[in-house]
Amino acid sequence: MNDCQQVFLAARPEGFPKLKDFGLRKASLREPDADEILVEIEFLSVDPYMRGHMQGGIYRTMKPLEIGDTLYGGAVGRVLRSRSPLVAEGEVVEGYLGWQSHATVRADSVRKIDATLAPISTALGILGMPGMTAYFGMTEVAKPRAGETVVVSAAAGAVGSTAAQIARILGCRVVGIAGGTTKTRHLTEDLRLHAGIDYKAAPDLHEALVAACPDKIDVYFDNVGGDTYDATTRWMNYGFRYIICGSIAEYSSEEAGIGPRHLKRFEVNRARMQGFGVAEYRPRYNEGIAQMAKWLNSGELHYRESISDGLETAPNAFIEMLQGKNTGKQLVRVKTS
């Protein structure tokens, strides 16, 4: 019986996660029972939500993570053995397979990937959960109209880069916020946004937004939270939508963030603030993927991946993603040979 390598939760992080919060171990491969498949994982996804998950049960749709559990996470891989009529050996599947080299799971818990559409790693990025977050978050929740001004934070990341480009494709003026000059150049040169703001260098984020958004802001697609709340809501237009996709600036903070302010502006501008989760859209992924694949093939959508090699590098890749070292989707290549 072969071994399976796993990354497990060694300790709940205090503040910013550290390498000692993770452990690496070997376990025996479990052969599939009836209706199960054994998958050899090729890529795994490193996502900000893992930070909350490491803390315990904050997500309604996920089982709370206990100390000693294998890290939960999206992954894509090839089926080595199948005892299900749903999935054949050799097929490529995506699912919450965990931070490990192999997974034995129910065949009906995975999504089959069309490996001819794009490289299979995209099933974790632009044609996967982050891409679907951007697609449904922008087209169904934010619903920007052509000519409106849309601001997106963490705009060089997996969700933000895609959400911002979708708004550009829909005919909006799009301003991205990201950290550093290389990332802000990427926003205008590769993603073709109208302007990019380097929040780390801007002396005053609000003033930078005023300069970049002469017609004020109609939609703020927020991946970050924190200081961006004040900076954007002080420059809202009538009918403003504040879409809460994520709040990464607050995930490792032990202090409570400031509550919503400037509420009078929400009243007079008939503004809306709304959170959403991609989990509810999972049954509609095929629809989103079909549209995104068209935009990818026509060259309207650009994507980047930051890839770290080897399962043992996953904890460091996760920490570095939280520090903003990634551009585009952060992945770990598990099968390196």
Ligand SMILES: NC(=O)c1ccc[n+]([C@@H]2O[C@H](COP(=O)([O-])OP(=O)(O)OC[C@H]3O[C@@H](n4cnc5c(N)ncnc54)[C@H](OP(=O)(O)O)[C@@H]3O)[C@@H](O)[C@H]2O)c1
């Ligand atoms: N609602 C949903 O269903 C859903 C689904 C997926 C993801 N999300 C959320 O979407 C957001 C982006 O996720 P992702 O997977 O696409 O990650 P990502 O943007 O690829 O990576 C995270 C990025 O966040 C930025 N960041 C980190 N700390 C920051 C801080 N203190 N202030 C400002 N920016 C900071 C960094 O970019 P810079 O270098 O630019 O700082 C980093 O590259 C996260 O908040 C995540 O929780 C929500």
